[in-house]
Amino acid sequence: MEHAPLIDPFARPISYLRMSVTDRCDFRCTYCMAEHMQFLPKKELLTLEELDRLASAFIGLGVRKLRVTGGEPLVRRDIMTFFRSVSRHLDTGALEELTLTTNGSQLARFAPDLAALGMRRINVSLDTLNPEKFAKITRWGRLEQVMQGLQAAKAAGLRVKINSVALKGFNEDELFDLIHWCGEEGFDLTFIEVMPMGDLGEEDRLDQYWALDDMRARIATRHPMVDLAERTGGPARYVKLTDTGQKIGFITPLTHNFCESCNRVRVTCTGELFMCLGQEDNADLRAPIRMAPDDDGPLIDTIRAAILRKPKGHDFDYSRQSIAGQMTRHMSHTGG
Numbered sequence: 001m002e003h004a005p006l007i008d009p010f011a012r013p014i015s016y017l018r019m020s021v022t023d024r025c026d027f028r029c030t031y032c033m034a035e036h037m038q039f040l041p042k043k044e045l046l047t048l049e050e051l052d053r054l055a056s057a058f059i060g061l062g063v064r065k066l067r068v069t070g071g072e073p074l075v076r077r078d079i080m081t082f083f084r085s086v087s088r089h090l091d092t093g094a095l096e097e098l099t100l101t102t103n104g105s106q107l108a109r110f111a112p113d114l115a116a117l118g119m120r121r122i123n124v125s126l127d128t129l130n131p132e133k134f135a136k137i138t139r140w141g142r143l144e145q146v147m148q149g150l151q152a153a154k155a156a157g158l159r160v161k162i163n164s165v166a167l168k169g170f171n172e173d174e175l176f177d178l179i180h181w182c183g184e185e186g187f188d189l190t191f192i193e194v195m196p197m198g199d200l201g202e203e204d205r206l207d208q209y210w211a212l213d214d215m216r217a218r219i220a221t222r223h224p225m226v227d228l229a230e231r232t233g234g235p236a237r238y239v240k241l242t243d244t245g246q247k248i249g250f251i252t253p254l255t256h257n258f259c260e261s262c263n264r265v266r267v268t269c270t271g272e273l274f275m276c277l278g279q280e281d282n283a284d285l286r287a288p289i290r291m292a293p294d295d296d297g298p299l300i301d302t303i304r305a306a307i308l309r310k311p312k313g314h315d316f317d318y319s320r321q322s323i324a325g326q327m328t329r330h331m332s333h334t335g336g
């Protein structure tokens with residue numbers, strides 16, 4: 001590490017950066033995007049070189065894990081140039097893990113290269129195993145293409161975790177199918193509670209909300225389970241199904257507050273640093289990057305000043321049957 005590490009006002013070391021490399025996507029998942037999205041003009045986006053500079057600055061400040069997200073990261077043009085370049089930090093040992101959250105549509109093309117540059121694990125978002133339902137929830141996606149991507153990832157030796165958004169009345173009936181399919185394929189599985197992001201209408205979001213405590217109780221009717229103490233510094237809690245040995249994660253930002261162990265920050269594709277997914281406060285990192293093309297000093301000063309403003313936690317709350325703390329950003333903007 002070149003500089004003193006980043007420690008926030010609540011003594012939490014910042015070791016995990018999630019970085020969005022594009023706001024664009026080849027899908028239009030209903031809980032994430034509107035069908036007709038206005039995307040950012042290209043000049044607003046950080047270039048691949050600027051993304052590398054930014055990631056490298058954070059790694060120099062003690063970030064050990066970098067997760068690339070979006071929009072859909074693999075639809076950004078020449079994104080492999082960025083991955084190849086940033087993977088040098090894996091070679092030096094400065095970075096422990098380089099990973100990706102993807103919808104899987106482009107994996108058939110990219111999985112071998114990702115594995116070759118040192119990526120070991122990826123998260124693939126998939127909410128249903130039914131082709132018609134898949135087309136409905138993603139609007140533009142084809143399940144077959146994602147399935148081919150998943151097989152390519154497996155063949156390349158990438159460990160896969162499936163992320164499924166729990167949606168009442170949509171994939172409730174597939175709970176056990178998803179669990180058994182992941183077991184057969186050797187994929188890990190994490191369920192995510194739908195979060196009040198974007199502007200898709202309060203009523204719909206409340207209708208879709210399926211509390212994971214309820215899901216957990218349902219799983220317990222068929223599989224004995226034990227809680228695992230394991231935490232990844234993130235919002236997931238894990239159980240182990242003792243009959244199959246499978247591990248299942250639950251990301252419950254709304255029913256369990258996980259902020260106390262938060263070690264992460266997020267950067268959008270335009271270089272806004274968000275210290276908390278659930279708060280609006282952010283810092284512009286693009287200005288210091290562009291202002292001083294050959295000097296990371298202003299960038300590092302801006303990052304440090306922002307980390308000192310990292311809040312204790314977020315304010316999401318469904319409990320009053322209306323959405324308090326609702327964010328106006330889409331998930332594809334902050335990068336999930």
Ligand code: SAM
Pocket residue numbers: 025031032069070071072073101102103123124125163164165192193194195196197331332335336
């Ligand atoms: N396109 C990639 C993908 O789908 O994996 C990466 C970006 S996507 C915004 C990251 C994650 O956010 C996905 O797992 C997606 O299901 C999740 N997500 C999007 N909108 C959400 C919402 N309103 N509530 C909960 N999760 C959401």
Ligand code: SF4
Pocket residue numbers: 025026027028029032033070071072103125331332
């Ligand atoms: Fe695209 Fe991922 Fe959002 Fe779906 S969840 S629209 S795949 S960014």
